[in-house]
Structures are given as structure tokens and as C-alpha cells.
Amino acid sequence: MEQHFLKSSYREKLIEHLIIGEMLKLSWARGACSIEISKPEVDNQGYDMIAEDNGVLRHIQLKTAKLDSKAAYQKVHVALANKPSGCVLWIFFDEATMQLGPFLFFGGAPGETLPDISQFKVAKHTKGNKDGVKAERPDIREVRKKAFVRYDRIELIYDALFGANADTAEY
DSSP states (O other): OHHHHHTHHHHHHHHHHHHHHHHHHHHHHTTOOOOEEEOOSSOOSSOSEEEEETTEEEEEEEEEEETTOOOOEEEEEGGGGGSTTOEEEEEEEOTTTOOEEEEEEEEOSTTOOOOOOTTSEEEEOSSOOTTSOOOEEEEEEEEEGGGSEEESSHHHHHHHHHOTTTTSOOO
16 A cells, blocks of 8 residues: 555554554553553654553563564664663554554563563664665664564553553453
């Protein structure tokens, strides 16, 4: 769909709002209404939002891909490892309906740091310099898809982020 290419920043914001809405809705449905969401003013530390629930503070980098995407990795900033419970949430979506899921998760258990990403390949700039050389980006790593854990439902990714049955009510 041409719209996905021409309006990619719109789509990115839409998916961000959809995932926040889904987490707020789940917190509501579980009866606690306790999740808090914050956004950084500047995006230079490797995360797109901060979410807190069940006593767990998460710095979350959001990545998106269409359901039929062939992407084999995501670029992750090394600074994310310095943030409390830093993690990457790779959200797949249906390009026709914008339905979210499945979700891929790369991170530690609630309260744990991001797994070591130093062994992953150093990313390169997508565009070359005047000589066509694509310089390395020493603070960015290419985390392979196989390092992520798949969750098919929002309830499961929520539990991975904040602990099993966060908000205490059953779903």
C-alpha cells in the first residue's frame, strides 16, 4: 500500500498510540488502572517510551513491521542497556486493518537489565559518504530476530513487561 510508504511517520505514531491504548485498556480490564506511560523529550538514549506498572519501570524501544516483513534484525542503541529494565518491543501489524500482533520481545525479566548486546554486529549507516562507504555506527547493534521471544497476545507481552498477571486481576 502506497500509504504505508508515503505516510510512514503517521503510521509510526498510530502504532505507538495503539500499543499504549492496548496497555491502558488491559490495565483497566484487570481492575487496577495503574500503568503510567511517559515519553522522552529527546530520542537519543535508545528508547521511545517509559512505562511503569506492578513496581516495574521499563524503558521501551518500539519497532514495527508489517506481518509479511522479512526483516531479520532490529537496530538497538547500546545506551538502552543502561536504563532500568530496558527492552525492545517489536510490534507486527496488519497493514489493511492496523491490528497489532504478534509481538516480539527482547529484554530481561521485570527488574532485570537488557541482555548483553555487545556480541551482535555493529550497525552501519544506511547511506554511504561521498565515496560510497557506509560508516559504522558504534553505538548501534543489529539484534537478530531469533534473539526475540514471540508473544501472540497483548496480555502475554504485558506480563513479560511487568510480571505475570500484573495488576492482579485475571483476564
